[in-house]
Amino acid sequence: MKTCKSCGVPYFISRYHNWTADGRLTTRDGKQRLVIIEKTLIERIFDELEKELSINARGILREAKAIDAREYVRSVVGWRINLLRALPFLKKKGYYELAEVCRALGLADAEIVKYQPSQYVWVSFSQCYNLELFSGDVMGAFMALDRKCGDVQVTREGGKYNLILKCQEDKKDIFEKMKLPQEKPRRGYISYKRCGECKAPISVSFFHWDEQKGIVIDTRTGEPVIFVDVAGINMAFERTKREYGQRFGGNIDKAISVVTKKVVDTILPQIQWKHRKPEERVRDLFFLAFRGMGNPIFTVPMESGLKVRVENPFNYSFVAGICASFIARNQRVTFDWKKSGEGALEIEINF
Numbered sequence: 362m363k364t365c366k367s368c369g370v371p372y373f374i375s376r377y378h379n380w381t382a383d384g385r386l387t388t389r390d391g392k393q394r395l396v397i398i399e400k401t402l403i404e405r406i407f408d409e410l411e412k413e414l415s416i417n418a419r420g421i422l423r424e425a426k427a428i429d430a431r432e433y434v435r436s437v438v439g440w441r442i443n444l445l446r447a448l449p450f451l452k453k454k455g456y457y458e459l460a461e462v463c464r465a466l467g468l469a470d471a472e473i474v475k476y477q478p479s480q481y482v483w484v485s486f487s488q489c490y491n492l493e494l495f496s497g498d499v500m501g502a503f504m505a506l507d508r509k510c511g512d513v514q515v516t517r518e519g520g521k522y523n524l525i526l527k528c529q530e531d532k533k534d535i536f537e538k539m540k541l542p543q544e545k546p547r548r549g550y551i552s553y554k555r556c557g558e559c560k561a562p563i564s565v566s567f568f569h570w571d572e573q574k575g576i577v578i579d580t581r582t583g584e585p586v587i588f589v590d591v592a593g594i595n596m597a598f599e600r601t602k603r604e605y606g607q608r609f610g611g612n613i614d615k616a617i618s619v620v621t622k623k624v625v626d627t628i629l630p631q632i633q634w635k636h637r638k639p640e641e642r643v644r645d646l647f648f649l650a651f652r653g654m655g656n657p658i659f660t661v662p663m664e665s666g667l668k669v670r671v672e673n674p675f676n677y678s679f680v681a682g683i684c685a686s687f688i689a690r691n692q693r694v695t696f697d698w699k700k701s702g703e704g705a706l707e708i709e710i711n712f
């Protein structure tokens with residue numbers, strides 16, 4: 362993995378991704394949106410959702426992630442994809458490169474053990490961010506490069522996982538069913554201090570890449586993070602809402618944000634909170650932008666707490682829960698939120 366001499370960020374990250382002035386992190390062509398998020402967060406949120414809402418989110422997650430990964434691979438490989446598809450030895454090389462990409466994104470220490478064009482892929486790894494989501498990633502890569510659907514079996518052997526994907530010809534149309542309307546981003550004016558060499562925002566250089574382990578660490582908290590595309594996660598949420606929403610009388614969005622806050626509360630590092638005036642508390646949320654989660658606009662005092670506005674949140678329930686946790690600073694709060702127009706999230710937090 363080649364990294365920038367000046368800031369240490371891998372060139373793969375800075376060359377293939379773009380930090381926008383409106384609080385998003387996208388692939389270079391702008392087609393796929395990503396976020397940088399604590400590795401345990403997504404896993405634990407879906408665990409909690411399963412426990413608290415007694416729903417089965419797993420299968421949904423895997424399929425949604427596959428579509429997402431397919432688009433991500435297409436986006437990153439770009440015009441070379443037809444070349445790759447046409448030439449088996451290049452395609453094989455493509456899979457090896459994708460294993461490297463997994464390491465750069467902090468997803469897994471993936472190694473390709475065996476690959477048979479259009480037949481199967483065998484991946485070995487010892488850690489990954491989430492088995493369901495990572496299975497979806499491999500399925501998506503197979504869809505992008507081999508243009509076929511596959512089914513995944515994961516087995517564990519000692520400290521290693523073996524993931525074997527076998528082609529399934531008849532499994533095509535489920536992937537066409539899931540589509541998500543994209544919101545038009547609101548204009549933003551964030552300017553990042555960037556590395557003079559590779560142009561990655563300086564905040565990104567606070568991450569440390571452990572290439573061997575395929576781990577990315579936020580050095581300020583010691584927590585591993587991942588770069589993950591969000592469309593699949595959002596699709597999984599949409600489907601969860603469609604299938605289970607009735608049970609919560611339309612309030613499943615709120616239920617998800619409460620679960621999110623609960624999980625973020627537990628992984629919030631020992632942050633030394635600075636004393637800030639209510640209007641300055643928005644600074645505690647600035648991390649949202651370089652992590653691609655949205656554009657924090659303001660915090661204003663209300664009678665019993667604070668009102669927060671974030672534009673272009675990658676997911677309303679998630680971002681509402683994350684903000685509530687950071688604003689609460691471990692105090693007991695209640696919170697409510699609403700979408701106030703396209704791409705605008707407003708949260709009211711009561712102390």
Ligand SMILES: [Zn+2]
Binds near residue numbers: 366367368369556561
């Ligand atoms: Zn740099």
